[in-house]
Amino acid sequence: MSETKALESMIGEEYKYGFTTDVEYEDFPKGLNEEIIRFLSKKKKEPEWMTEFRLKAYRGWKEMEEPSWFNATYESPDFDNVQYYSSPKDRPEVESLDDIDPKIKETYDKLGIPLEEQKMLSGVAVDAVFDSVSIFTTFKEKLAEAGVIFCSISEAIQKYPELVKKYMGSVVPARDNFYAALNSAVFSDGSFCYVPKDTICPMELSTYFRINNMDSGQFERTLIICEENSHVSYLEGCTAPMYDKNQLHAAVVELVALENAEIKYSTIQNWYSGDENGKGGIFNFVTKRGICKGDNSKISWTQLETGSAVTLKYPSVILKGDNSIGEFFSVAVTGQMQQADTGTKMIHLGKNTKSTIISKGISAGRSNNSYRGEVKISKKADNARNYSQCDSMLIGQTCGAHTFPYIESSNPTGKIEHEATTSRVGEDQIFYLQQRGISEDDAISLIVNGFCKEVLKELPMEFAVEANKLLDIKLEGSVG
Amino acid sequence: MLEIKDLHVTVEGEDITILKGVNLTVNKGEIHAIMGPNGSGKSTLSKVVAGHPEYEVIQGDILYNGESILELDPDERSHLGIFLAFQYPVEVPGVTNNTLLRESYNTIAKSRGREELDPLEFDDYIQDKLELVEMSPTFLSRSVNTGFSGGEKKRNEIFQMAVLQPSLSFLDETDSGLDIDALKIVANGINQLHGKDDAVVLVTHYQRILDYIIPDFVHVMMDGKIIKSGDKSLALELEKQGYEWLENYATVNGEAK
Numbered sequence: 001m002s003e004t005k006a007l008e009s010m011i012g013e014e015y016k017y018g019f020t021t022d023v024e025y026e027d028f029p030k031g032l033n034e035e036i037i038r039f040l041s042k043k044k045k046e047p048e049w050m051t052e053f054r055l056k057a058y059r060g061w062k063e064m065e066e067p068s069w070f071n072a073t074y075e076s077p078d079f080d081n082v083q084y085y086s087s088p089k090d091r092p093e094v095e096s097l098d099d100i101d102p103k104i105k106e107t108y109d110k111l112g113i114p115l116e117e118q119k120m121l122s123g124v125a126v127d128a129v130f131d132s133v134s135i136f137t138t139f140k141e142k143l144a145e146a147g148v149i150f151c152s153i154s155e156a157i158q159k160y161p162e163l164v165k166k167y168m169g170s171v172v173p174a175r176d177n178f179y180a181a182l183n184s185a186v187f188s189d190g191s192f193c194y195v196p197k198d199t200i201c202p203m204e205l206s207t208y209f210r211i212n213n214m215d216s217g218q219f220e221r222t223l224i225i226c227e228e229n230s231h232v233s234y235l236e237g238c239t240a241p242m243y244d245k246n247q248l249h250a251a252v253v254e255l256v257a258l259e260n261a262e263i264k265y266s267t268i269q270n271w272y273s274g275d276e277n278g279k280g281g282i283f284n285f286v287t288k289r290g291i292c293k294g295d296n297s298k299i300s301w302t303q304l305e306t307g308s309a310v311t312l313k314y315p316s317v318i319l320k321g322d323n324s325i326g327e328f329f330s331v332a333v334t335g336q337m338q339q340a341d342t343g344t345k346m347i348h349l350g351k352n353t354k355s356t357i358i359s360k361g362i363s364a365g366r367s368n369n370s371y372r373g374e375v376k377i378s379k380k381a382d383n384a385r386n387y388s389q390c391d392s393m394l395i396g397q398t399c400g401a402h403t404f405p406y407i408e409s410s411n412p413t414g415k416i417e418h419e420a421t422t423s424r425v426g427e428d429q430i431f432y433l434q435q436r437g438i439s440e441d442d443a444i445s446l447i448v449n450g451f452c453k454e455v456l457k458e459l460p461m462e463f464a465v466e467a468n469k470l471l472d473i474k475l476e477g478s479v480g
Numbered sequence: 481m482l483e484i485k486d487l488h489v490t491v492e493g494e495d496i497t498i499l500k501g502v503n504l505t506v507n508k509g510e511i512h513a514i515m516g517p518n519g520s521g522k523s524t525l526s527k528v529v530a531g532h533p534e535y536e537v538i539q540g541d542i543l544y545n546g547e548s549i550l551e552l553d554p555d556e557r558s559h560l561g562i563f564l565a566f567q568y569p570v571e572v573p574g575v576t577n578n579t580l581l582r583e584s585y586n587t588i589a590k591s592r593g594r595e596e597l598d599p600l601e602f603d604d605y606i607q608d609k610l611e612l613v614e615m616s617p618t619f620l621s622r623s624v625n626t627g628f629s630g631g632e633k634k635r636n637e638i639f640q641m642a643v644l645q646p647s648l649s650f651l652d653e654t655d656s657g658l659d660i661d662a663l664k665i666v667a668n669g670i671n672q673l674h675g676k677d678d679a680v681v682l683v684t685h686y687q688r689i690l691d692y693i694i695p696d697f698v699h700v701m702m703d704g705k706i707i708k709s710g711d712k713s714l715a716l717e718l719e720k721q722g723y724e725w726l727e728n729y730a731t732v733n734g735e736a737k
Contacts, residue, residue, distance in 0.1 A: 423573075427533060432570040434554035435530050435563070436584040436640065437591070446583070450574025450623070 031080040034058065037185055040084065044154055047161060053174060057184030060175035067178050071370040071402055072339040074310045077248045077283060084186045084219070146202050148232075149194040153221050156192035163194055167225055171254040171291050171318070179250040180287040187221035187252065193234065195261075197227040204460050206235040220251040226261035228294065235463055237268040247272075249308075251286045259294025259321065264302070266459055270470055271307035276365075278337030281309025288315035292324030295350070300327040302458045304467050305342060314372065316345035319353035319384075326355040329455040333471070334367035334399070343373035343404075348384035348414070357388040360452050363399035370402040377414035385415045392422045393451050395444075423451075445471070481545060481679055482506040482529070482648055488539035489521075489528050498524045500704035501540070506648065509676040513690055514683045515715060516701035517723045522683045523567055525701070526650040530564040531557045544648070559591035561647030561678075565637035565654050572624040577636070580624050581606065581643050588644060609642040613669045630657040638669045645673075650681045655689040667692030687719040700726055 029036070037058055041051040066076060143150050149160065156164050174184040195201050226232050249271065257263050265288075274281025284307075290299040301315040317326030328344035346355035355375065363369040369392065377384045392401035403420050425447055433443035448471060449456070459467050482505070489499035499521050506512055516522050528535050529542060531554035541548050549557055572580065585605075586596040597605055610617060613635045625633050634654050641649055651670070655663055670693055674680050682693065690698075690712065698714040699706045700723075708714065708726060718726070 426570075429570050429572060431530075431532055431554055432566065433572070433580070435558055435566075436580065436644070437555050437558040437588040438580075438583060439555050439587075440553070442583070442587075446575050446580070447572060450572055453574040 030083050032058070032082070032084055032186065036084060040186065040188075044157075046157055049161075049165060050157055053169065054185050057174035057181045058186075061178065061181035061185055064175075064178045064181060070312050070341040071372075071404070072310050072312065072341050072368065074283065074339065079182075082248055084188075142202060147196045147199055148201050149192065150205055151192055153187070153190040153192045153223060156194075156223070160192070160194065163225065164192070164223065167254065167256055168221075168223055169254075171256060171289050172252050172287050177287060179285045180252050183219045183221060183250045183252040183287070187219040190221035190223075190251070192222070193224045193232060195224075195226045195230040195232045197229060199227070199230045201230070201232040204233050204235055206237070218247070218249045218251070220249075220253075222251070222253040223256075224254070224263060224265070225256045226258065226263050226297075228259045228261060230258075230260075231262045233264040233266070233460055235266045235268075235460060237270070237463070247281075248283045249285065251288075253286070253288040253315075255290030255299055257290065257292050257294065257297035257299050257324075260296045261294060262298040262300075263290060264300045264460075265290070265315070266463055267301075267303040267305070268459075268463060268467060268470060269303065269305045269307055269311070272309075273307050273336065273338050274309040276336050278309065281338075282307065284308035284311045284313060286311075286313040288313065289318065289345075290316070290326075291318040292321050292326060292350075292353075294324075295321040296323045297321050298325040298327070300325075300329070300458070301344065302327075302329040302455065303331070303342075304456070304459070304470065305330065305332040305340060306470055308340075309338060311338075311340040311342055313342045314344055316347065317355065318347045318349065319355065319381075320349045321353075322350040323352045323354075324350055325353070327458075328355075328357045328359070328373075329458040330359045331362070331452045331455045332360070332369055332371075333362045333364075334369045335363075335365040336367060337365065338367040340368070341370040341372055343371045345374040346376070346386055348375075348377045348381040348386070351380070351382045351384075353381055353384045355384075355386045357386070357390070358454055359388075359390045360455055361390075361392045361401055362395065362448060362451065363392070363401050364395035366398045368400045368402070370404060372404040372406075374406040375408070375416055377409040377411050377416070379410045381411050381414065383413050383415075384411065386417065388416075388418045390418075390420045391451070392420075393448070394422065394424045481508050482681075483543040483546075484525075484529075484540070485543070486540035487525075487528070487537065487542065489524060489535050489537055492534055492536045497538070498535070498704055499528065502701075502704070502706055504699065504706060506679045506681060508679055510679050510697065511674065511693060511695045512679070512681045513695040513698045513715060514681060514701055514706075515685065515687075515698060515718060518685075520701040521704040522701050523652050526564055526567075526652045526681070526683055529557075529650055530554055530562060555587075558646075559588055561592070563641055563644060563646030563649045565634075565641060565649065565651040567652040567654075567656070567683075569625045569628075569633040569637055571626045571628075573626045575624050576621050577624055578606075578620040581620075581640065584640070585643055606643060609639060612642050612672060613639045614665050615639060631659065631662045634658055635662065635666060635669075638666050638673075642669065642673055647678045648681070649678070650683065652683045653685065654682070655684055655686060663689060664692060687715045690715050702726060 034055060037054050038051060041054055172180050175181050193205060224234060255263050255265060271282035271284055292299055299317045305311055315328060319326050326346050332340045332342050334340045343359060344357055357373055359371045361369040361371055371390045373388060375386045375388065388405065390403050394401055401422055405418055407416055409416060429447055430440060430443045433446060434440060456464065456467055484502055484504040487499050487502040488497060490497050502525060514522050524535065531552060537550055542550055544560060582602045589596050615635060625636060628636065634657065637654060654666060658666060667689055670680065682689065682695065695712055698710055698712060700708045700718065
């Protein structure tokens with residue numbers, strides 16, 4: 001049965017971006033204690049309150065148990081063997097592209113990241129995070145004109161301490177959960193965005209992440225604040241070079257939308273997923289949460305998850321303001337030995353709040369793909385509504401798809417709808433399309449794209465092309 | 481055009497032989513009907529000609545315009561002009577009829593050295609094909625076979641045939657599940673599409689569709705072989721006497737041609 005084999009080998013494609021860049025590092029010793037945190041904070045010239053925030057988180061983390069309720073099995077990261085900070089050495093302030101390490105630039109070029117000016121004309125501002133330190137931020141001036149602040153979180157701590165102090169930890173508290181606490185203690189860098197009142201951010205904002213140092217945990221911290229009547233769309237994409245050892249990635253993303261504000265946050269995640277036997281690959285344990293703080297505000301998460309050995313991620317929305325809207329659109333693709341346990345939480349607190357969840361899981365190889373979602377309607381949330389749709393697609397005979405919906409309504413006027421389907425890409429489907437002249441590769445691509453269409457159309461145009469490219473990379477070489 | 485020689489076929493990975501020596505020759509301009517009881521191998525024959533990976537040819541050959549096609553993938557056979565109208569058309573959610581058809585049309589056009597059509601040209605091209613099977617244009621924006629009624633699915637197959645203009649069409653029980661009005665529409669479509677340069681092979685249980693599409697040859701299949709061939713009158717005879725009549729015939733005469 002060559003086609004079945006072909007299907008099973010699908011998504012089993014060798015990682016394309018598996019190269020490393022040879023740059024010098026300025027490293028901290030491995031492991032974690034208060035000393036290291038103080039040192040890290042000092043190194044970053046942080047104010048006292050920031051150091052305290054980190055220490056408080058660390059003390060909380062030390063008391064916490066590593067969670068294990070996920071539908072995934074993996075060897076726990078060795079937290080004593082993680083390097084909690086690294087940065088390219090002798091980093092100068094970058095004025096132009098010519099100033100950055102040519103090897104780093106080469107890496108970005110291979111990834112097709114549009115750092116060059118001409119590519120920037122497409123309207124993407126890039127805050128590139130190479131390892132733990134932001135190297136380059138573009139289009140800053142144009143954003144500044146509009147009054148939008150977009151910079152690294154380190155810079156924000158220096159320049160806009162009041163904003164950071166007010167909002168950091170307000171959505172994801174320092175001791176929210178094991179990995180969020182760890183991040184709060186040791187976060188290295190990340191992005192900060194502030195959109196003032198009555199402002200439509202003039203461009204899509206984008207950040208690329210990349211792990212490039214063995215054992216260097218990545219602890220990104222992102223904070224986006226959208227003031228009244230404002231709008232911002234933020235894109236995040238990541239891909240990592242091939243390494244043989246598990247690498248921990250524990251990011252925290254916080255979104256705050258005030259009255260009538262709208263935040264759209266899109267992710268394409270393509271971390272190294274390990275080899276075909278499940279060796280290596282990134283642990284992607286992320287806490288992403290947004291709060292619709294003001295009335296009539298809206299937060300929308302869109303994600304295309306294709307990478308990582310293990311993904312545990314539940315971008316959530318707290319619907320506090322009346323009439324606020326939360327959305328979650330997700331495509332999660334797992335192949336080989338990948339494990340993904342991902343979904344969302346919609347917490348309805350305000351009146352007439354509305355949430356939509358559309359999740360598409362595609363599993364192949366010997367992978368395991370779980371949707372886990374919680375919809376909670378509190379007592380005061382009159383007329384809250386939720387619609388959830390969770391579809392799973394299986395490719396081959398050895399993968400798994402699971403759905404874990406949790407529903408809790410404390411208000412009799414709440415309305416919750418949940419739909420779920422499971423389907424299999426069968427030989428018959430492929431044969432049908434092949435009979436119509438379409439090659440096997442294109443047939444699989446058509447079937448999968450058709451399945452994900454509802455979600456992919458939510459991605460901003462700039463990302464749609466990349467999303468298709470990524471799906472194609474995953475689907476390539478399926479003819480066995 | 482098509483020459484099937486002593487074809488023996490098993491299901492891949494299993495010991496059961498489904499086709500046990502099928503011989504069939506189809507020439508340009510002809511319409512053939514293959515009839516036979518359930519499990520006689522009619523549908524298998526259609527799928528094997530189209531190259532379904534589930535089946536393995538263990539003996540014999542299939543020649544198309546003089547050349548063996550056994551080593552060709554289904555899409556390559558399609559590019560040669562071989563079309564199969566499915567007994568059970570497959571649903572492809574999220575992919576519109578229009579997308580699939582344009583992709584199909586252009587892939588086949590490219591491989592046959594015909595001009596590819598851009599979306600606007602394709603839109604023009606497709607309009608009268610819709611009329612042929614009396615389908616509304618809204619049908620184009622619906623996902624392939626998803627949520628279609630049985631009759632719509634079958635009509636969609638003939639619509640695809642009209643768009644792709646194959647040289648050799650196997651229609652696998654296209655008449656099953658159609659009400660009498662739909663049957664007339666489908667039969668009328670097939671008649672209009674058929675000309676002197678192409679051939680049609682109808683696989684069917686019932687005589688009914690042959691009232692509308694007059695076959696040049698009728699073959700009866702039983703237990704993996706064609707046991708009797710004749711003209712249209714054979715179908716009528718079958719209708720009258722049932723397949724049992726031929727079961728005896730098979731034992732007495734052995735391999736019939």
